[in-house]
Amino acid sequence: MLLLLLISSAFVLPWAGAGRIIGGKVVVPHSRPYMAYLKIEVKDQSGSKAFSCGGFLIRPDAVLSAAHCVDKKGRVNITVILGAHNIHVREQSQQWISVRDWVIHPDYCPVTLHNDIVLLKLKKKAKINKNVKLISLPSSNEHVRAGTKCEVAGWGRTSLDGSKTDVMREVELKVQNDKPCQKEFRKYQRRSMMCVGDQNSGKSTYKGDSGGPLVCNKKAHGIVSHGMGRRLFPEVFTRVSYFEPWIRQQLRRFALQELPASPSSQ
Structure with a gap:
């Protein structure tokens, strides 16, 4: 179910729900070995609900994604699928963990989607092989210039109202200067967010692509966060470089801390 967030007379939609890449193409199978598919099950008094999101592997036991993917009311269980191409087939390459x-960023806001980032700790380490690999992160002072072409991958429909596809697709999107997003999103924060999209190309991420990486120069510079419903341009991505110190801190905490047996958001 999609939550409509009315902010400053503009509809801001976290890309959660059924996955879509619009205007993209099918990738060569397993050519994006850092990609993770998140199966999210939520149980509450009304029953069970299922969601899906994207993510990306940054350490054998850690996946980055968007906070709004896991910020649910009720008991949340998450399974990460690595090494997948066709997400609805149990391929031999897949690892289900x-x-x-x-840990959700402590300053995450579900209304404005500020600090829309979460780090997931896997119960066991992924086996790194040709189908499952890590992706590098930018340093805290590393940025991509406006005009840079980057890629975003995900699973699902190929148009706003089209039929679903089960295989991974990818779209090339251009990094924008901040003006289009500052105009459309009054709560846009240039330090922690990236403005991305292609105004006239009909290309976009959409529901369910949330949490997937914006890959520029072979590094994960952004995380799919939110947009404006059926309007494909512009899109807001979480800026990974801004959160790099926080990510490193949490990775150290994961390494040192004795974690509880059951998952919990913090």
């Missing part, structure tokens, strides 16, 4: 714990 339960998430043991996760």
Whole structure:
């Protein structure tokens, strides 16, 4: 179910739900070995609900994604699928790993989607091979210039109202200067967010691509966060370089801390 967030007379939609890449193409199978598919199950008094999001492997036991993917009311269970191309087939390359714990950024806001980032701790380490690999992160002072072409991958529909696809697709999107997003999103923060999209190309991420990486120069510079419903341009991505110190801190905490057996958001 999609939550409509009315902010400053503009509809801001976190890209959660059924996955879509619009205007993209099918990738060569397993050519994006850092990609993770998140199966999210939520149980509450009304029953069970299922969601899906993207993510990306940054350490054998850690996946980055968007906070709004896991910020749910009720009991949340997350399974990460690595090494997948066709997400609805149990391919031999796939690794299904339960998430043991996760930490949402302490300043995350579900209304404005500020600090839309979560780090997931896997119950066991992924086996790194040709189909499952890590992706590098930018340093805290590393940025991509406006005009840079980057890629975003995900699973799902190929148009706003089209049929679903089960295989991974990818779209090339251009990094914008901040003006289009400052105009459309009054709560846009240039330090922690990136403005991305292609105004006239009909290309976009959409629901369910949340949490996937914006890959520029072979590094994960952005995380799919939110947009404006059926309007494909512009899109807001979480700026990974801004959160790099926080990510490193949490990775150290994961390494040192004795984690509880059941997952919990913090």
